[in-house]
Every structure is written in C-alpha cells, then in structure tokens.
Amino acid sequence: MGSGSGIRVRxxxxxxxxxxxxxxxxxxxxxxxxxxxxxxxDLWAKDVTPSKELRTWYHEDRSANRYDDFxxxxxxxxxxxAHTEAVEGxxxxxxxxxxxxxxxxxxxxxxxxxxxxxxxxEEALDHR
Numbered sequence: 001m002g003s004g005s006g007i008r009v010r011x012x013x014x015x016x017x018x019x020x021x022x023x024x025x026x027x028x029x030x031x032x033x034x035x036x037x038x039x040x041x042d043l044w045a046k047d048v049t050p051s052k053e054l055r056t057w058y059h060e061d062r063s064a065n066r067y068d069d070f071x072x073x074x075x076x077x078x079x080x081x082a083h084t085e086a087v088e089g090x091x092x093x094x095x096x097x098x099x100x101x102x103x104x105x106x107x108x109x110x111x112x113x114x115x116x117x118x119x120x121x122e123e124a125l126d127h128r
Contacts (some may be wrong), residue, residue, distance in 0.1 A: 006021070006094055006097070006098065006099050006100055006102070007094065007099075007100055007102060007118050007121060007122065008020065008021070008099055008101040008102065009101070009102050009103075009104070009107075009109060009114055009115075009118065010101055010102075010103055010104075011103070011104060011105065011109070012025060012027075012031050012039050012041070012103040012104060012105050013031065013034065013105065016040040020097070020099065020101040021098045021099030021100055021101055022039070022042045022043065022093050022098065022100045022101070023039075023040055023041050023042045023043075023101050023103055024042065024043045024044075024045050024082070024090065024093070024100060024101065024102055024103060025039070025041045025043070025044045025045065025046075025103045025104070026045050026048055026049060026102045026103065026104055026105070026113075026114060026117060027046070027049060027103075027104050027105050028046050028049040028050070028052070028055065029036060029105075030044075031105035032105070034062075034105075039103070041103060043089075043093075045086055045089065045090060047068060047082075047083060047085070047086035048078070048083060048086040048087055048090060048117060049113060050070075050073075050074050050077060051077055051112050052074055054070070054074060054077060057070075057073075058070045067111055071085060071116050073118045074113055074117075075116060075120065078116075078117070078120045087120070087121070090121055091121060091124055091125065094121065094125060095125070102117065102118065113118075
C-alpha cells in the first residue's frame, strides 16, 4: 500500500526494506512476539492511534458493521488537540521528504485505523 504523498503502509512483522524510509509504528500496543530490534522501528507514534475507548467499542461486537462509525469517531479524535502534536510530528516527517512507512500489526489493514490515519495525513498535506 502506498500513495503519492510518500506514505507507505506495511505490516510490522514483514522484514524491513531498503526503501522504507522512516519506519513509524502506528499501533497503541507493541506488537506481540516482536523484538524492538527485529521491528526496526524509528518512531512509535502511539499518540496518533484511536483511544482505548474507541478501540474497545470497535472490537467488542465483531458482528456489527461499525467501521463507518469508527471512521467518523477516529477522524474526530485526530482533530482533537490531544492528538495535534503527534499528527504534526508525522506531517513534519512527510514534509521533509523521503518515504515514511507506517507500520501496524493488524491483520486486516483496510478495516483498521491505518487507512483513516493515512487519509487524515494526506488531507493535511493537501491543505497546507
């Protein structure tokens, strides 16, 4: 997964690649069973992740189709001042050039917070 903005998305369990650029873990919890050395993470941006309350709500009923509501709620959280510093840090990395690879442990990346975060970052870069 990648985009014209220099943002790439990969699973943290995949081996690092030479063209990853800055590798940023965007999960609240450290990936189970993965050493920090093997992960080759340059930055752990847990402050851009969904709140514990939002994650719990999203995952408590897997049969419910909650993704659209999750997206709306997470977008609201990303605009909250509590996330501003962390989001600005990622934007600064992207503005300085070179790829930034967002890393996640989630298995179903398209149904996770990661595409929402990528969209939020790309919108912010477009409106600068």
